[in-house]
Amino acid sequence: MGTPLGDFVRAKRDSIQPEALGLPDRGRRRSPGLRRIDLAGRAGISVEYLTRIEQGRDRNPSVAIVNALADGLSLDPAERAHLRYLAKITGGECVAHQQPVPPPREVRPSVLETLRLLEPGLALVHNRLGDILARTGAYEAVMRGTGLLEPPHPNLTRYVFTDPRARALFTDWDTVADEQAFDLWLGPSIENSEWFTAELAPVAGPDFTRRMHQHMVPARGVLRLRHPSGPELRLRRQSLDITEDAQQLVVLLPADDETGAAVERLRRPQPLRAIS
Known part of the structure; x- marks a missing residue:
């Protein structure tokens, strides 16, 4: 089962063309965008670890890993903020949250x-x-x-x-x-x-x-x-x-x-x- 963090990393990777990051064209790809091996290399992590994050099998990457992924994907400030937010809600803080409820409507x-x-x-x-x-x-x-x-x-x-x-x-x-x-x-x-x-x-x-x-x-x-x-x-x-x-x-x-x-x-x- 995927996670919001994994979904975002995968979607962003699929949207980036290698040449936009100065990477060589490695020929035909099974899916569009950046290969996992290229992103893993730019972020300084293993392909296996990146796969676990994208597939939702690792839900608690460190702050350093989240920042490395942001660097590897060349995220802008708004995208970096969203990545950090998704890492937060994907991690252990959200495992035991309360039942869904409507928000308050009061305006001070x-x-x-x-x-x-x-x-x-x-x-x-x-x-x-x-x-x-x-x-x-x-x-x-x-x-x-x-x-x-x-x-x-x-x-x-x-x-x-x-x-x-x-x-x-x-x-x-x-x-x-x-x-x-x-x-x-x-x-x-x-x-x-x-x-x-x-x-x-x-x-x-x-x-x-x-x-x-x-x-x-x-x-x-x-x-x-x-x-x-x-x-x-x-x-x-x-x-x-x-x-x-x-x-x-x-x-x-x-x-x-x-x-x-x-x-x-x-x-x-x-x-x-x-x-x-």
């Missing part, structure tokens, strides 16, 4: 006050499962008609994978789907992520499961929306981690003058809504 008063100060800007608070826990009135006004905020407890991940309107709204739907699936690894807790994944997988289908386990760290560029009213909105995302609550405050800023004018037409003064 100081964060709600910050949202009020951001009006009339587009801003929201969410967790990594996609639960939209609070938003500015301007965000609600701009998202009106998309279907995202219709449920009593809106969830962006569920919307992306189960609501047909999401494919019409997000110009780069595939990229957004990859982002939402990846973020489930960063949920408020392992138990929360397991709860949500078990709930969503049967209705979202194999495309959701495939994206979640490909472990490709998303770049998170400009967010493009095909708004139901007509204009395409191009929005830059600025995020602030609320670490103690495992939440994020996200501000959406117009990326060009056309988007700024369209947002100005769409938003209307609305009271802040917190969902608890």
Whole structure:
């Protein structure tokens, strides 16, 4: 049985062409990407040990081994952080974790006050499962008609994978789907992520499961929306981690003058809504 750590190392190895790392072409390969012997050599470990990690038979590699694998794969800082996180949840700390549970939905008063100060800007608070826990009135006004905020407890991940309107709204739907699936690894807790994944997988289908386990760290560029009213909105995302609550405050800023004018037409003064 595989592990999140092994799945990531294997997926990343398969995605790297040897010539990108200055390695010689060894001819035909049974699978795409970097050979195990090449990665093992770059990381300074044996092929047999690398195989055990990828197949989930070694669940507790040392910090030095994790760093060596990151060096061998030439991971960028975001990918290195993800590798360290997967090593942590794959190891013994996760063997006896609690039963899957839904996450808390409370947003602390100081964060709600910050949202009020951001009006009339587009801003929201969410967790990594996609639960939209609070938003500015301007965000609600701009998202009106998309279907995202219709449920009593809106969830962006569920919307992306189960609501047909999401494919019409997000110009780069595939990229957004990859982002939402990846973020489930960063949920408020392992138990929360397991709860949500078990709930969503049967209705979202194999495309959701495939994206979640490909472990490709998303770049998170400009967010493009095909708004139901007509204009395409191009929005830059600025995020602030609320670490103690495992939440994020996200501000959406117009990326060009056309988007700024369209947002100005769409938003209307609305009271802040917190969902608890």
